[in-house]
Amino acid sequence: MLVAPFGTKIPIQCPTADARVNVQTEDKEIITINGHVVEYLTQELQFIDPQDKRKLHSGHALVQSKMGPMIVGSGYIDRLCNSKSHPSPIICSVCTNPNLDLENFWKLEMIGIQESPTDNDDKQAMSHFKQTIIKLDGRYQICWSWKDSKTKLSDDYGLCTRRLKNLVRRLRSSSLLTYDTTLKERLLNGVIEEVPPEDERGVVHYLPHH
Secondary structure: OEEOOEOOOOOEEOOOEEEEEEEEOOOOOEEEEEEEEOOOOEOOOOOOOOOOEEEOOOOOEEEEEOOEEEEEOOOOHHHHHHOOOOOOOOOOOOOOOHHHHHHHHOOHHHHOOOOOOOOOHHHHHHHHHHHHOEEEOOEEEOOOOOOOOOOOOOOOHHHHHHHHHHHHHHHOOOOHHHHHHHHHHHHHOOOOOOOOHHHOOOOOOOOOOO
16 A cells, blocks of 8 residues: 655555454444554654764763754763762741731732822711711602712713613513503602702713613
């Protein structure tokens, strides 16, 4: 049989042995596979036989190759391993405070988060809570404690209107009437309330439906 071994481009004649294998499929069908077995699929290994070889003082050898001079051999490693050595004891002592390491592990400053020493968010939030809390119709109400920002945040009005249009389109076929009934019941029970445009004071933000 003509076979192209690894490392060659031209097929060569190789002696093969004929092997026959019967395989049964899931449908109980017998398939016969004829295979040819070769002893090897590689050419004979070619070892380097250096002609120009020079012994070095380190025990290695310097040989010339197509890529240039190369240092080969193990040198006098065996002789060095058998030589007598004089060990010198070395003591390394490291003093650590595990409590300090554990404390630094939980500090925000270790990951680059720095808090301003002049900020006192807890006191400001409590002061805002006491100034804005009222009791209306048996329920307590407070205002959101918005943070002052130099950049104006988006009110997400466009996002909410697009979400509402998609919701109406999806519920128009069957569930829109039930959805409307639920909103009216919650409005009647005081769970939600309408906000007239004239009552929109301060920061206004719209939440899209989920």
